[in-house]
Amino acid sequence: MLIAKPGLDGHDRGAKVVARALRDAGMEVIYTGLRQTPEDIVEAAIQEDVDAIGLSSLSGAHMTLFPEVVRLLKKRRSGDIVVVAGGIIPEEDVPKLKRAGIKAVFGPGTPLSVIVSFFEKAGKGA
Amino acid sequence: MPAKASRDSVRGLVDSLLEGDKRSAGKLISLIEDDEPEAVEAVTRIFPHTGRAHVVGLTGPPGVGKSSLINRLVRAFRSRGKTVGVVAVDPTSPYTGGAVLGDRIRMADTGADPGVFIRSMATRGHAGGLALATFDAVRVLDAMGSDLVFVETVGAGQSEVEIASRAHTTVVVEMPLTGDVVQTMKAGILEIGDVYVVNKVDLGNEDVLVANLKFQLETRDGWTPPIIRTAALEGRGIDDLAAAIEKHASYLDQSGGRRKREVARARLEILENVQRLLVRRVSEGSRSGRAFDKLAEDVAARRLDPHAAARKLLGSGPTTAR
């Protein structure tokens, strides 16, 4: 699994907590660190051949950056990689993100167990 | 998992791999790592195209700065016009079976460079600091066209021995300890390195360690391992290290050492594969498995000694006591 922080947003508390939770659930997790461009993220996903990508943003830039990740994955014939999102994302934007190919949006307060089980399913090719 | 492999045929993946396709490289490495049924075919198809890349193994205790060094080395070799692969290994948690693969993040600025391919791997329970599939992953990157492939170990256990037997150039990384401590190094570490690095020299204190190493390192087969001082986070000493690696590579070519190492490696790998095959054969619920179970019973009942049992397993017939 790849946990990524696209754009300039430096709030990484949630991303790190999710990465650890996935590890504790038995998954192999790569956390990309901060300040990743969509290109960086897609390149990493392809080289590591991940099953799923979790994108985190709390600063409001998700509508520009997240769909771009999905678009680049498709362009690189890797559209089968599941992409999910978390952070501060207004309700209004959720349907738009889903239409753009984000499989799930985990807003503030989502239990870790929900997130973990989603990734587990993605790992099994669901 | 099975769904993924069948979408691209192994042959198709290998063909694109040979053209430098990164996605194929990623898929093939996973295939081998997950020990999919197609893994054998994959390795067979890839193998004839390997042997070009120079494999550099980095070993050393955790926290000594291997990832940062590799990051800098990748940049150094890129600026020399080389394409580079990296296989970075991290330990799997024995409790959860999961792993946080934290080396890639230290190479963040090189990840999107088209001439660089970085793959993280978890040990998945394999003792020894490397993953089982590590060197097959190296082969994939070799076949893809990488000029150099760096392998980074976990740094614990016997990883240095594993790596030294498989890499062309083994780089041992140490760092000076602070304070009034007599620094001891792991047994055997002084025998396996081709290049020694003392990292984090920005902390000062490195002279004693360097002097110690100089004193104890010996020339083997005409090669005296150099000691390079580096401060990876500051980028110091990296060119010297790159030059030392290149020097060792040409030494291997000129002295015939490369061929020797390849043969030694092949021997090791064949034997390992034999062991693995054998273990697999006897543990399946097959006829061989049942025969093995019977042998074990016989040994426990003192009807047969363990050495005789082994010979019987290998098919050398019944024996008398040695």
Add this chain to the structure above:
Amino acid sequence: MRDEDERKVLEKELKRWEETTLREALASHPERRKEFMTTSSRPVKRLYTPLDLARKAGGERLGEPGEFPFTRGIHPTMYRGRLWTMRMFAGYGSAEDTNRRFKYLISHGETGLSVAFDMPTLYGYDTDEPEAKGEFGTCGVAVSSPDDMKVLFRGIDVGGVSTSMTINSPASAIWAMYLVMAEDRGVPWTKLRGTIQNDILKEYQAQKEWIYPPEPSMRLVVDTFEFGSKQVPGWNTISISGYHIREAGATAAQELAFTLANGMEYVRWGIDRGLKVDEFAPRLSFFFNAHNDLFEELAKYRAARRIWAREMRDTFGAKKPRSWLLRFHTQTAGVSLTAQQPEINIVRTTIQALAAVLGGTQSLHTNAYDEAYQVPNEKAARIALRTQQILAHESGVANTADPFGGSYFLEALTDELEEDAYRYFDRIGDLGGVIPAIRKGFFQQEIANSAYRYQREVEDKDRTIVGVNDFVVDEQTEVEPLRVTEASFKAQVDRLRKLRRTRDAKKHAQALDRLRKACEADDNTMPFILEAVRAKATLGEICDVMREVFGVWEEPLLY
């Protein structure tokens, strides 16, 4: 301070109570949980008594307000003399958008300004640079040029109101733009009051808005100390922050310890520069979080004042009492606010604000209830401001200094937090100091560990978050959205382009060149940054010069 006999009497009394009244009660009515703890997972006893006051004998523990060690407050009259400044953090979209919000808040009674900048600005990028793509104005106002600063403060009396700017790596450049804006308006710098956050150490530890490596960044900070102490005496050139450290997952003790350790590091660097500690210390200010646990937070502020006063006087040898004062701004904990049932965030913010006020803060920002959704809409921001006004005028807590002083529980907690902080100071010292510890990832690891433990407590229902893991309702929340418009973006980019077209190109190039040389040498960078701003250099251009000379920081990664 009790002597031995009185202690024995009290102990006997306590034992009697435990063995009779308490035991009976527990037998029929056991407690709700095995252990009770604060938000920071610190265990809390069932009862605190005068015995807990006697933990440390002698020394100056409490003192009077306005006197060393200032445990009870930094002013003798506290809020009877002057209320805390109601300073609401605001900013989004373009300078025009934010200027409107400033005026709205002032009209509703806020008494100080606080500027939030957008991501590109915080990282030293102009609005039209590629790194800024998609990030314009979403979490603060975009300021790329001195012209933006002019628009931001249009119609606002900068000589009369104090302005706090939350900016770190590019702080000197943004401050320079503010100074030049004031200069152009004929307001003398000696009249200006305000703060720049300018606390780079916590960026490496928690907020992650770093650009350059630690050493050159510290140099830039000390440049502002030096410049400010001489030229802008009413300005706080730093706001040493624990807020972000806490938001990133730290415990109260870690917030306290790391903030003060950073503070002491800044003092050291100032002294190493050759400045006299009494010259710059009075203008060091602090910024703390106000989290859920009322008494732990209260204890934290009091311990902070006491520790700082002692270190400044005894370790750094400061002579002026003003140098010993820990003055602080507080913000209620954003991270504690939920997306579920957002109205109840008003209640959380109220409790947190109460802690800050009981704790003697000099200035306060209260979060809006839509914090988990967006930057605050107008109504939400107004409610947050009203919260402070009710506390100030209706609740009675401003009528006396340090109302809870002497509480057995509070004094015991204050002592505990102080002890915890000193233990951390020792550990940081063992690692070689703050900056080596940053390089080793010490703070980052501590914070990530605390964050993970907290989340596990929530997952295991050891810790209740109302509306999230208990008392949940299945309802759709209606939050009035606040959007950054295309029009704002266009206005900003147009202004930027116009500035680049119409400025004196020669003057501009020369000023940047002189700035580069000053950065490479030992000069105080402020006068050169000011010159560049006067020559209409943009934020991105100034920061690029520094990136070239100082390099860019690479995070040591652990988690």
